[in-house]
Amino acid sequence: MLRLFWNRLVWAIPVLLVIVVLNFVLVRLAPGDPITSIIGEYPTPEGYAEQLRAQMGLDRPIHEQLLIYLGHVFQGDLGYSFANRQPVLSLILGKALNTLALMVPGLIFASLLGILIGRVSLSTSARFLDSTLTGLSLFGYSVPIFWLGQVLIILFAVELQWLPAQGMFALQTDLPPFLDYLAHWAMPGFAVTIFYAAIVARVARASLKEAVTGDYIVTALAKGTSQRRLFWRHVLPNGLVPIVSVIGYNFGLALTGAILVESVFAWPGLGALFMASIIARDYPTLQGIFLLAGAAVVVSNFVTDVVYEIIDPRMRNGSRGA
Amino acid sequence: MAAVARNRAISRLAGSPTTWFSAAFILALILMATVGPYLFGDVDPNTISMSIMAPPSAEFPFGTDELGRDVLQYIVHGAQVSLYVGFSAAFAATILGGLIGAVSGYVGGRIDTLIMRVTEIFQSMPTFVLAALIVALLGPGNNRVILVIALLSWPQTARLMRGEVLRVKRLDFVTAARCLGQSETVILIKEVVPNCLAPVIALGTLTVAQAILLEASLSFFGLTNPDTISWGRILTSGQRYIFQAWWLSLFPGMAIFLTVFSFNVLGDSLRQALDPKS
Numbered sequence: 001m002l003r004l005f006w007n008r009l010v011w012a013i014p015v016l017l018v019i020v021v022l023n024f025v026l027v028r029l030a031p032g033d034p035i036t037s038i039i040g041e042y043p044t045p046e047g048y049a050e051q052l053r054a055q056m057g058l059d060r061p062i063h064e065q066l067l068i069y070l071g072h073v074f075q076g077d078l079g080y081s082f083a084n085r086q087p088v089l090s091l092i093l094g095k096a097l098n099t100l101a102l103m104v105p106g107l108i109f110a111s112l113l114g115i116l117i118g119r120v121s122l123s124t125s126a127r128f129l130d131s132t133l134t135g136l137s138l139f140g141y142s143v144p145i146f147w148l149g150q151v152l153i154i155l156f157a158v159e160l161q162w163l164p165a166q167g168m169f170a171l172q173t174d175l176p177p178f179l180d181y182l183a184h185w186a187m188p189g190f191a192v193t194i195f196y197a198a199i200v201a202r203v204a205r206a207s208l209k210e211a212v213t214g215d216y217i218v219t220a221l222a223k224g225t226s227q228r229r230l231f232w233r234h235v236l237p238n239g240l241v242p243i244v245s246v247i248g249y250n251f252g253l254a255l256t257g258a259i260l261v262e263s264v265f266a267w268p269g270l271g272a273l274f275m276a277s278i279i280a281r282d283y284p285t286l287q288g289i290f291l292l293a294g295a296a297v298v299v300s301n302f303v304t305d306v307v308y309e310i311i312d313p314r315m316r317n318g319s320r321g322a
Numbered sequence: 323m324a325a326v327a328r329n330r331a332i333s334r335l336a337g338s339p340t341t342w343f344s345a346a347f348i349l350a351l352i353l354m355a356t357v358g359p360y361l362f363g364d365v366d367p368n369t370i371s372m373s374i375m376a377p378p379s380a381e382f383p384f385g386t387d388e389l390g391r392d393v394l395q396y397i398v399h400g401a402q403v404s405l406y407v408g409f410s411a412a413f414a415a416t417i418l419g420g421l422i423g424a425v426s427g428y429v430g431g432r433i434d435t436l437i438m439r440v441t442e443i444f445q446s447m448p449t450f451v452l453a454a455l456i457v458a459l460l461g462p463g464n465n466r467v468i469l470v471i472a473l474l475s476w477p478q479t480a481r482l483m484r485g486e487v488l489r490v491k492r493l494d495f496v497t498a499a500r501c502l503g504q505s506e507t508v509i510l511i512k513e514v515v516p517n518c519l520a521p522v523i524a525l526g527t528l529t530v531a532q533a534i535l536l537e538a539s540l541s542f543f544g545l546t547n548p549d550t551i552s553w554g555r556i557l558t559s560g561q562r563y564i565f566q567a568w569w570l571s572l573f574p575g576m577a578i579f580l581t582v583f584s585f586n587v588l589g590d591s592l593r594q595a596l597d598p599k600s
Contacts, residue, residue, distance in 0.1 A: 015446045022452070026459050142583035144535060146542055147575030150560055154568045256450040260539060264561065274451070275543055278458045290455055293448035301446065
């Protein structure tokens with residue numbers, strides 16, 4: 001267990017390192033002076049550019065510059081956002097909470113719904129339901145999530161006027177905060193849920209169908225196991241690894257989905273910040289978000305591996321039996 | 323018993339109306355983008371009319387935008403960009419991934435391990451964030467967008483190709499070719515790779531869908547060239563005028579959805595039909 005922990009930790013380092021180096025290289029590839037790129041078009045105090053140049057060591061050789069940049073990053077210094085007038089780290093961590101409030105419930109619902117769809121598609125008696133659900137998952141796979149958001153807004157906010165179109169909380173409302181949040185979450189949350197449920201359902205369907213064909217299912221049936229027990233004790237545990245893997249993968253990449261959904265619904269999270277920063281050419285913030293997105297992938301891969309160990313005893317002794 | 327079931331699944335899929343619809347839709351789309359302007363006259367989609375943000379009517383079936391441009395014309399011309407970017411990026415990603423995977427799987431050993439590690443790193447990248455960052459920093463342009471999408475999509479192809487090469491290189495005819503004294507490079511190119519292509523092509527079709535979706539997302543955020551007409555870009559207007567003009571969102575989004583859907587269905591059908599294991 002400890003060795004796997006260590007292996008994974010060692011593995012995370014090159015991924016993060018590549019992201020940091022990419023951050024470094026990309027800003028230097030951008031046309032124009034990096035100092036201008038970093039500050040953007042914001043008014044800065046007299047002599048600040050020169051001070052920043054010396055501080056970032058831009059007068060030194062390129063490999064030294066990279067080391068200095070690495071040093072800053074590992075001390076948690078991601079630079080300063082002039083567009084938002086605060087350090088990048090505290091800025092993106094603050095927005096990350098709002099993104100989590102959007103994505104985490106959505107991903108949890110999506111995971112449960114996806115497994116449920118896989119479960120339903122197992123029973124052959126429900127063939128019509130099965131093909132409907134397969135169609136639904138293909139729909140979720142192909143629909144541009146930002147367009148799904150627009151259609152929801154047109155339907156439920158513009159035409160029916162049931163739900164608020166934008167934001168996370170209303171400026172003035174009689175609703176208690178939690179209900180207000182729920183009303184605002186409903187549409188973007190639905191878009192997120194449908195989108196990820198489609199991905200989970202596809203994997204769950206294939207993997208559960210595979211698990212049903214095992215000889216142990218015949219044995220269990222011969223012993224007179226009930227249908228319910230058969231699913232929970234035999235089918236699900238054996239089909240769970242690919243499902244957990246796809247869920248973990250999507251948790252890691254959730255920030256991407258967040259960017260696309262948040263900007264449609266003006267949800268005040270990292271995605272909206274990312275888009276605003278692109279328009280404002282606020283490079284330090286963009287770099288910070290990219291770093292955080294990479295870290296999210298690394299962390300969720302790590303957690304997924306640990307969950308593997310818990311659900312699949314074969315993986316506990318290294319990968320020998322698996 | 324399982325094999326019988328699978329065969330039945332294939333024949334059901336090959337004969338399924340969804341697959342035929344998808345193939346027909348893609349064909350129609352390609353025709354519309356290539357010979358359409360010659361058949362129906364090449365109308366400049368930037369033509370401005372007096373009807374500003376007019377709802378769908380007989381004259382403008384999909385309505386007009388904030389400058390009075392015909393949304394239908396925009397969608398027809400946007401197909402060119404979507405298909406061009408989609409096909410080119412998928413082609414480049416398939417070639418790149420195929421080459422890397424083939425070499426990695428055939429050579430094996432330390433080089434294989436190293437290449438696969440690099441592939442894994444590429445796969446861990448948050449694709450859209452990186453693509454948006456690169457295009458935002460380096461500037462727009464169709465070819466740059468293609469390059470970025472290709473650079474971010476090859477790992478999947480590489481892993482598939484590697485797996486196939488690992489399987490094929492142990493087969494008897496490869497040993498036979500070696501006995502005939504063919505060089506390793508010739509064996510790889512002439513004997514091994516052609517026998518690995520089927521699933522790679524199926525994945526390539528799915529990559530087209532991914533690339534079109536990625537291009538549409540980048541355009542939606544205004545990251546691609548403002549002078550090129552693309553479906554994602556109309557959705558930007560749709561977002562701005564969402565309370566006034568539903569047709570600016572509905573139709574171009576539907577075009578993206580149907581296209582991506584068709585390529586996904588076709589890729590899936592191809593994969594199932596070409597799967598060597600069945």
